[in-house]
Amino acid sequence: MKSLPADYFSVFGISPQLALDLPELQRQFYVLSKQHHPDRFARASTEQQRYALDFTSLLNDAWRVFRDPVARAEYLLKLKGYDTPDGRSNDGRASSVPTELLEEVFELNMALEEARDGDSNAKHQVAEALKHFTALRESLDRERDQIFAAYDSSKQEFHLDALRSLLHRRRYIDNLVRDAQQALS
Amino acid sequence: MSVFQIDFGDTPDTPPRVVGIDLGTTNSLVAFLDLTGPQVIPGSNGSPIVPSVVHFPPTGDPVVGAEAQEALLIDPVNTVYSAKRLMGRGAADVAGELALLPFKMAEGSESVIRLSVGGRQLTPPEISAYVLRQLKQNAEAFLNETITQAVITVPAYFNDAQRQATKDAGRIAGLEVLRLVSEPTAAALAYGLDKRRNGTIAVYDFGGGTFDISILKLEEGLFEVLATNGDTHLGGDDIDDLLLRIALEDVATEWGRDLSADHEAVQRLRRAVINAKHELSTLPAATISLDYQGLEYRRSLPREVFEKLITPTIDRTLVPCRACMADAAVTPEQIDEVVLVGGSTRIPLVRQAVRALFKSEPHTELNPDEVVALGAAIQAGILSGEVEDQLLLDVTPLSLGLETMGGVVTKLILRNSTIPASATEQFTTAVDGQRNVLIHVLQGEREMVRDCRSLARFDLKDIDPVMAGMARIEVRFLIDANGILNVSAKDLRTGKEQSVEIKPSYGLTDEQVEAMILESFDKAEADFNERQVREARVEADRILAAVDKAKQSDAWFDLPVEEQASVDRAINELHLSYHGDDHVLIQSKMEALDLASRGLAENMMNSAVRNVLKGTKIE
Numbered sequence: 151m152k153s154l155p156a157d158y159f160s161v162f163g164i165s166p167q168l169a170l171d172l173p174e175l176q177r178q179f180y181v182l183s184k185q186h187h188p189d190r191f192a193r194a195s196t197e198q199q200r201y202a203l204d205f206t207s208l209l210n211d212a213w214r215v216f217r218d219p220v221a222r223a224e225y226l227l228k229l230k231g232y233d234t235p236d237g238r239s240n241d242g243r244a245s246s247v248p249t250e251l252l253e254e255v256f257e258l259n260m261a262l263e264e265a266r267d268g269d270s271n272a273k274h275q276v277a278e279a280l281k282h283f284t285a286l287r288e289s290l291d292r293e294r295d296q297i298f299a300a301y302d303s304s305k306q307e308f309h310l311d312a313l314r315s316l317l318h319r320r321r322y323i324d325n326l327v328r329d330a331q332q333a334l335s
Numbered sequence: 336m337s338v339f340q341i342d343f344g345d346t347p348d349t350p351p352r353v354v355g356i357d358l359g360t361t362n363s364l365v366a367f368l369d370l371t372g373p374q375v376i377p378g379s380n381g382s383p384i385v386p387s388v389v390h391f392p393p394t395g396d397p398v399v400g401a402e403a404q405e406a407l408l409i410d411p412v413n414t415v416y417s418a419k420r421l422m423g424r425g426a427a428d429v430a431g432e433l434a435l436l437p438f439k440m441a442e443g444s445e446s447v448i449r450l451s452v453g454g455r456q457l458t459p460p461e462i463s464a465y466v467l468r469q470l471k472q473n474a475e476a477f478l479n480e481t482i483t484q485a486v487i488t489v490p491a492y493f494n495d496a497q498r499q500a501t502k503d504a505g506r507i508a509g510l511e512v513l514r515l516v517s518e519p520t521a522a523a524l525a526y527g528l529d530k531r532r533n534g535t536i537a538v539y540d541f542g543g544g545t546f547d548i549s550i551l552k553l554e555e556g557l558f559e560v561l562a563t564n565g566d567t568h569l570g571g572d573d574i575d576d577l578l579l580r581i582a583l584e585d586v587a588t589e590w591g592r593d594l595s596a597d598h599e600a601v602q603r604l605r606r607a608v609i610n611a612k613h614e615l616s617t618l619p620a621a622t623i624s625l626d627y628q629g630l631e632y633r634r635s636l637p638r639e640v641f642e643k644l645i646t647p648t649i650d651r652t653l654v655p656c657r658a659c660m661a662d663a664a665v666t667p668e669q670i671d672e673v674v675l676v677g678g679s680t681r682i683p684l685v686r687q688a689v690r691a692l693f694k695s696e697p698h699t700e701l702n703p704d705e706v707v708a709l710g711a712a713i714q715a716g717i718l719s720g721e722v723e724d725q726l727l728l729d730v731t732p733l734s735l736g737l738e739t740m741g742g743v744v745t746k747l748i749l750r751n752s753t754i755p756a757s758a759t760e761q762f763t764t765a766v767d768g769q770r771n772v773l774i775h776v777l778q779g780e781r782e783m784v785r786d787c788r789s790l791a792r793f794d795l796k797d798i799d800p801v802m803a804g805m806a807r808i809e810v811r812f813l814i815d816a817n818g819i820l821n822v823s824a825k826d827l828r829t830g831k832e833q834s835v836e837i838k839p840s841y842g843l844t845d846e847q848v849e850a851m852i853l854e855s856f857d858k859a860e861a862d863f864n865e866r867q868v869r870e871a872r873v874e875a876d877r878i879l880a881a882v883d884k885a886k887q888s889d890a891w892f893d894l895p896v897e898e899q900a901s902v903d904r905a906i907n908e909l910h911l912s913y914h915g916d917d918h919v920l921i922q923s924k925m926e927a928l929d930l931a932s933r934g935l936a937e938n939m940m941n942s943a944v945r946n947v948l949k950g951t952k953i954e
Contacts, residue, residue: 183726210754
C-alpha cells in the first residue's frame with residue numbers, strides 16, 4: 151500500500167514554508183480532492199478505501215491549517231520541534247503578559263471592570279483600547295508576513311524564534327480584543 | 336473471406352446498482368439514476384411517496400406507508416410516525432414531544448428509545464428499517480433486480496448518534512449504506528445537474544421535522560459546503576402541533592369535551608389541521624373540519640391568521656440562516672442562488688421570509704418533495720462511478736471535543752470542517768501501572784461538558800503497565816465522509832495498535848444492531864409462525880374439549896362403532912400434530928376431526944332438542 155504523506159506540506163508536494171500562494175493552493179486542493187476523495191473509491195478494495203479516507207482527511211486538515219496564517223505558522227514551528235502554546239496544555243490566557251504590553255493591559259482590565267459595572271465613560275475607554283489593540287494586531291500581522299518571507303528565503307532558525315514570540319504576543323492581543331468586543335456588545 | 340462474429344453472449348457483470356433514499360420525517364422516497372438522469376421510483380399505488388408511517392397490527396405483518404397512515408386513524412397506539420425525530424436520542428430528549436404522540440415509550444429508554452407498539456418493543460432504527468425495507472421492495476419490484484446498496488440522506492445538522500442510528504436502520508433493513516449524505520447538499524446536487532454553473536448557493540431545507548441551511552460553493556462540478564446550520568427539531572410537525580393544540584382547545588369550548596386523551600379523535604383532528612395547512616398554501620382561507628361521534632366541528636382559518644400563528648416558528652429558521660452566512664463569511668448579496676427544499680417551503684410566508692433574508696427569488700423548479708431523493712440518486716451515481724464530473728465536499732455540522740479537567744470541553748475538530756477530517760491527541764497515565772484511560776468525546780459548540788452532547792466514552796484498554804506519565808498513547812479521531820466518528824489508538828512506545836472499547840452515549844452497540852438484523856430476518860417470520868401455532872393450539876384445545884364432553888353423553892353411545900373408531904383416530908392424530916410447530920398440519924387435523932365427528936354433533940343436537948322439549952313439558 152502507498153504510504154501516506156508524512157506532513158501537511160508533502161500532501162501538496164511542497165517543502166515546508168511559511169508564505170503560501172493560497173489561490174494556487176486552493177486549485178491544488180480541488181484537484182487532489184477529485185483524485186483521492188473516498189467517493190471515488192466506493193467500489194475499490196478495502197485497502198484502497200482506507201488510503202482514500204486517510205489521504206483525504208490529511209488533505210482537508212492540511213488545507214484548513216494552511217488557509218489560516220497563524221495556524222500555518224504554529225504548524226511549521228511544531229514540525230521544526232518548537233514547543234508552541236496550542237491553547238490547551240499551555241493556555242494563552244494564563245501565560246505571562248508580554249512585558250511591553252503590561253501597562254496597557256492593566257489599564258484595559260480596569261476599564262473592562264468599570265464597563266461591566268455600567269460606567270459609560272469606561273465603555274468609551276474600552277472602545278479606544280479596542281481600536282488600539284486591533285491596530286497593534288494588524289501591525290503584528292505585517293511583521294509576521296515579513297518573517298514568513300525572510301524565513302522562506304534563508305531558512306534560518308532565528309526567524310522562527312522571532313515568529314514564536316510574535317505568535318505569543320498576537321495570541322495575547324487576540325484575547326484582549328475578544329474581551330473588549332464582548333464588553334461592548 | 337473473414338467471418339464477423341457477433342457476440343450475443345452475456346454482457347459483462349454489471350456491478351450492483353446503488354439507489355438513493357430520502358428517509359424523511361413525514362415521507363420517504365427512493366430514486367435511481369438512469370441515462371436521462373435521476374428518477375423517483377413509484378410504489379405499487381403509483382406514487383413515489385411512501386409516508387414514513389408504520390402500523391403494527393395485533394396479528395399479521397407490519398404495514399408501511401399510505402395504508403399505515405390510514406391505520407393512524409383507527410389504531411393510533413400501534414402506529415408510529417415521525418420516528419426520525421426519535422433517532423439517536425434518549426428518553427430525556429423527547430419527553431416533551433412524546434406527550435403529543437399516541438405511542439408509548441417502554442422502560443429503559445435512557446440511551447435508546449424503545450416504543451411499545453403492537454405488543455413488542457422497538458427502537459427508532461428498527462421502525463425506520465421497516466420504511467427502508469418498503470422502499471427497497473418498491474425499487475426491487477420496479478427495477479426487477481435485488482437492491483443491496485444505498486445512499487441515505489440525513490439532515491445536515493444531524494449529530495453523530497443520529498447519523499449512526501440512520502446507518503443502523505439501513506443495516507437492519509438489509510441495505511449496505513455506502514454513504515450518508517446531507518439533505519441540503521443532495522438537493523444542491525439535484526439542482527446543479529442541469530445548471531452546471533459556478534457560484535454560491537444557499538439551500539433552505541424546511542421539512543416535516545427538521546430544518547437545515549447550507550451554503551455551498553459550486554465550482555467545476557465540485558460542490559463544496561462552506562457552512563451548515565440548522566435545528567433537528569424544527570419542521571412542519573411543529574406547525575401541525577401548534578394548530579392541533581389550538582383546535583383541541585377550540586373543540587373543547589364548542590363541544591364542552593376535552594378530546595386530548597382520545598387518540599383517535601386527536602389523529603382525526605391532526606389530519607384536519609394538516610389538510611387546512613396544505614390548502615392555505617394556495618387558498619386565502621381553509622376550514623378545519625372534524626366529524627366525530629355524531630358531532631360536527633367547522634372552523635374557518637384565514638391565511639392571515641395562520642401566518643400570524645406560524646410567524647414565530649418561521650422566525651426560528653432565520654437564526655440558523657444568519658449564523659450560517661456568518662460562518663461561511665458571505666453576505667446575502669454574495670449568494671447567487673437560493674434553493675428551497677422540503678414540503679414546508681410550499682407555505683407562502685416561508686417563501687416570503689426566504690426572499691427577504693437572501694434578497695433574491697428562490698428556486699422552486701424541482702418538486703420540493705422529490706429533490707432530496709433525486710440528489711441522493713446522483714450521489715449514488717458518483718459512488719458507483721456512473722457520474723464522474725461531480726463531487727461533494729461536505730462538512731461536519733458540530734464541533735468535536737474532549738472532556739478535560741473541570742468539566743471543560745477542549746475542541747479537536749471545529750464545526751464546518753470539510754470531512755473527512757481528523758485530529759490526533761496524546762494521552763498518558765496518571766498512576767503507576769495504570770492499565771486503562773477513559774476518554775469522553777462530545778459534540779457541540781459550548782464550553783462546558785454539561786452543555787454539549789455526549790457522543791461516546793472510549794476506553795483505552797490493556798495499556799502496558801508503566802510508571803505514571805510514561806505511557807504515550809496517540810489517539811486519532813477521524814470523522815469520515817458520513818460525518819461519523821471513528822477512533823483508533825496507537826501505543827507510541829511499542830508502536831502497537833491500542834485496543835479501544837467504544838461505549839456510545841446514545842444509540843445501539845454494534846452487537847445490538849447485529850442481533851436486530853438477525854431478528855428482523857428470521858424472527859419476523861418465526862414470530863408470525865409461532866403466533867399461528869399458538870392460535871391453532873388454542874382452537875384445538877377447544878375442539879378436543881368439546882369432543883371429550885360429547886363422548887360422555889348418550890349421543891356417543893348412539894353412534895355406530897365404525898364412526899366411534901374414526902372419531903378416536905382423528906382425536907389421536909390431532910394430539911400428535913398438537914405438539915409440533917406446523918400450524919397448517921394442526922389446522923388440517925382439526926378439520927379432519929370436525930368431519931369425523933359430524934355424526935356425533937348431529938346426535939348431540941338432537942338429544943339437546945329432546946332435552947329442551949322434555950324440560951318444557953316438566954314445567
